[in-house]
Amino acid sequence: LATTSIKHNTLAVASIVRYKQKYSTQILYAPL
């Protein structure tokens, strides 16, 4: 899991996921 520091009460987390033969860095932004 990758995270960023919380700014403006918003949190971003990410994980790199393999989809078949390609790699997607999926980033989710959510309110604190």
Place this chain on the structure above:
Amino acid sequence: EQQAALESMRQFIKSKTSYDVLPVSYRLIVLDTSLLVKKSLNILLQNNVVSAPLWNSTKSKFAGLLTSTDFINVIQYYFQFPTKMDLVESLTLDGLRDIERAIGVAPMETASIHPFKSLYDACLKMISSKARRIPLVDKDLKTQREIVVSVLTQYRILKFVSLNCKEITRLNIPLKELNIGTYEGLSTVSMSTPVMDVIHLLTSRNVSSVPILSETQDGSQGTLINVYEGIDVLALIKGGIYNDLSLSVGEALLKRPEDFEGVFTCTLNDKLSTILEIIKKNRVHRLFVVDDQGFLKGVVTLSDILQYILLG
């Protein structure tokens, strides 16, 4: 020659899947629907994107795409219900469907497609749903939940075709003989038109840009001097100046970022071979057709080009 080139390009597009267009590694930004609309605007601008899929974490499923149309709806809502200013401030992405209902616009039907269906099918879906982008959706085998693998835009598809089909060099019939694009009934405005009226035109005419013509003393038609695009609305909201009724479209365009690449124009003598070359290297959203004095003749959108390549 052109017909043969088109046929060969169609075979190529049918032989590829949307998955093939994806880079080996890429980023996908997704927004939780409980985010404030204003916060999500900052996130889009910060990541240099104009759209993102939405994730409803209570239902654990995807809830469509956030696009500039949603921000245009918020501005329209504000002008229809000026007393609801505080609601606009506290509006979350969950509330965007209510905004659509309140101003009476149909919800953006987000057609999606499986990544391993042919690229040709994805293009047909986009053309029929008049969307400029299409989410690629698969299913998590274990939990049966949807996965948004990525979102393909018309621009990415045309760039992929331009890069991979050498036949584009044979598309040399000039636009004037192809009859692609819109040449009648174009809505135009002048620099002093209130930006609110321009935004209303974007919605009422269901277009993504409005050409701006110079003003003449005798009221005759002026030359093309700029264009207001749907994505310019993001800068308007970001600047917090959408509540200024008196703002002209010329003033609103002062918010455009310094690195804006400019409006692309062409003439009826141009051919798809050169247009696709330009798309290879520049983020072109559309081309405005002008004559040699700079008077507006029409507009060719990426939809028009895609539709012509696929269906003739």
Place this chain on the structure above:
Amino acid sequence: STIAILPSSLPQLHRAYIMEHLTPEQQQVIQSKNLTPLSTKKSKTRWHFGIRSRSYPLDVMGEIYRALQNLGAEWSKPSEEELWTIRVRWKYSPAKPTVDADLDDFHKPEEEEEEPVSNTPDMMKMQIQLFQLEPNNYLVDFKFGGWEFSNPEENKAGVEGEDDEMSSFSAYPFLHMATRLIMELAVNS
């Protein structure tokens, strides 16, 4: 080719065009309306592995267990060798996923009838581990651990096509639970 960029649409020239058509008073008004170009300098998002902590390791572990408890998670008793690893299970049962008759319209209007899918696993597994980067500098990492059924009977079915599962799995439930835990930790601390 006669393809070109419309010079008057470039921001600098557009600004000059607007200013030359305004009276000095109107120019004043423009200045006051904050009509400066949107800054495109992107404050580079800095990403870290997991979440960092400078608290004592035992305090960190205590905070994590407390947060997990507040969120209703369960965990297996840590073994002697793995004191700094927590194997978590979360009941994850938001609205049941639906078998979209036609997968292709994932933004269905609410009124559509959607029959729930039976027997999808409702327990998400996660592994939380404390790492020491250097003295007084720790890292808590979260790792997705797959799905299970809360009803042990159904787990016996074995996981068909393990690798196949990993080739198309949605990270969003995992990312969502990670945000819940991080928020709980942030709020508590």
